[in-house]
Amino acid sequence: AQTVTQSQPEMSVQEAETVTLSCTYDTSESDYYLFWYKQPPSRQMILVIRQEAYKQQNATENRFSVNFQKAAKSFSLKISDSQLGDAAMYFCAYISNFGNEKLTFGTGTRLTIIP
Amino acid sequence: DAGITQSPRHKVTETGTPVTLRCHQTENHRYMYWYRQDPGHGLRLIHYSYGVKDTDKGEVSDGYSVSRSKTEDFLLTLESATSSQTSVYFCAISDSRQGNTEAFFGQGTRLTVV
Numbered sequence: 001a002q003t004v005t006q007s008q009p010e011m012s013v014q015e016a017e018t019v020t021l022s023c024t025y026d027t028s029e030s031d032y033y034l035f036w037y038k039q040p041p042s043r044q045m046i047l048v049i050r051q052e053a054y055k056q057q058n059a060t061e062n063r064f065s066v067n068f069q070k071a072a073k074s075f076s077l078k079i080s081d082s083q084l085g086d087a088a089m090y091f092c093a094y095i096s097n098f099g100n101e102k103l104t105f106g107t108g109t110r111l112t113i114i115p
Numbered sequence: 116d117a118g119i120t121q122s123p124r125h126k127v128t129e130t131g132t133p134v135t136l137r138c139h140q141t142e143n144h145r146y147m148y149w150y151r152q153d154p155g156h157g158l159r160l161i162h163y164s165y166g167v168k169d170t171d172k173g174e175v176s177d178g179y180s181v182s183r184s185k186t187e188d189f190l191l192t193l194e195s196a197t198s199s200q201t202s203v204y205f206c207a208i209s210d211s212r213q214g215n216t217e218a219f220f221g222q223g224t225r226l227t228v229v
Contacts, residue, residue, distance in 0.1 A: 009155070033216045043203065045220035091157060095218065097211055101146045101165070102173075103218050107157035 002027045004094050006106035013082045014114050020067075021077045021109045023092030030054075031097045034068065034075045039089040039108075048090070051075065053097075079111075087113045118142050121206050121221035128228055134193040136224050138206030140186075144219075145210045147189040149173075149181060151202040152223075158205060164189055196228045 003026045013019035025034070036048040051059045051068050058066050063080045079086055092106040118141030128134050138147060146165055150158040150173075160173030162181040170181050178200060180192045193200055206221040 006157075035218070043223045045205070045207075045218075047217055050217060093218070095209065095216060097216060101209055101211060101216075102160070102163060102171075103146075103148055103207065103209060104160065105150070105158040107155065 002029075002094050002096070002102070002104045004092050004104050004106040006092055006109050008109045009107070010110045010112070012112040012114055013079075015082055015084060017082055018078060018080045019082055019111065021079075021090050021092075021111070023075045023077070023106055025073050025075065025092070025094050027073070027094065027096075029096050033095050033097055034066075035093040035095070036064070036066070036075075036077045037091045037093060037105075038086075039091065040087070045091075049077065082113050084113050084115065087111060119206065119208055119219055119221045121204075121224050123224060124222060125225050126227070128196050128226070130197060130228055131195050134196050134226065136191045136204055136206075136226070138189045138191070138221055140189075140208050142208060142210075142219070143186060144208040145186075145212065146208060147183065148207040148209075148218075149179075149189065149191045150205045150207065151175065151200075152205060153202050161191065161204075193226075196226075198228050200226065201228045202226060 032053045034051045038046045067076045089108045095103045122137045148163040149161040159175045164170045164183040204224045207218045209218040
């Protein structure tokens with residue numbers, strides 16, 4: 001069974017600084033997707049970034065980028081130039097791209113932005 | 116925004132009563148999921164469906180049942196609600212056949228069992 005682990009329940013960063021959120025996962029599959037979702041106080045789940053496992057290039061979306069280490073099964077999120085609007089819960093998630101598309105989440109990291 | 120709605124958005128019910136939550140999608144996505152979200156636990160999978168009448172259990176399925184009689188609707192039933200089932204429930208959909216795989220979420224249902 002796939003598992004996703006986020007070992008940082010809470011993180012904080014000064015506004016305009018850079019922060020990295022950690023995520024590790026366990027799977028025996030080779031074809032899958034990894035995601036980072038953001039959940040602000042509104043409870044809405046917002047896709048931040050997506051990584052396809054067979055793509056070696058790390059995904060980037062504006063100030064958000066990932067460090068995907070497939071062999072180490074590590075998928076960290078880097079937020080550059082942190083803004084007050086980045087304050088939220090961040091969830092790492094995994095989904096297989098073969099057969100059973102069971103979507104599995106980590107326990108989340110609460111990110112606080114310090115003005 | 117993806118067409119996925121949950122109903123009701125809020126519900127208060129008494130211990131021992133059955134409760135049904137509805138998830139409706141207009142995206143024709145194959146997979147539908149029910150999660151519960153509790154502090155410190157993230158989103159835990161209750162049940163999911165990979166097609167009409169095709170469902171499977173997640174990690175916290177005890178006390179819950181689901182049904183999917185048509186592609187667009189996925190129902191979650193608490194057979195006899197308990198206080199431990201007080202939570203926020205999310206429905207999600209996904210389908211790798213749609214191109215770039217991504218999960219879309221409903222707005223969530225806050226359920227309180229008193």
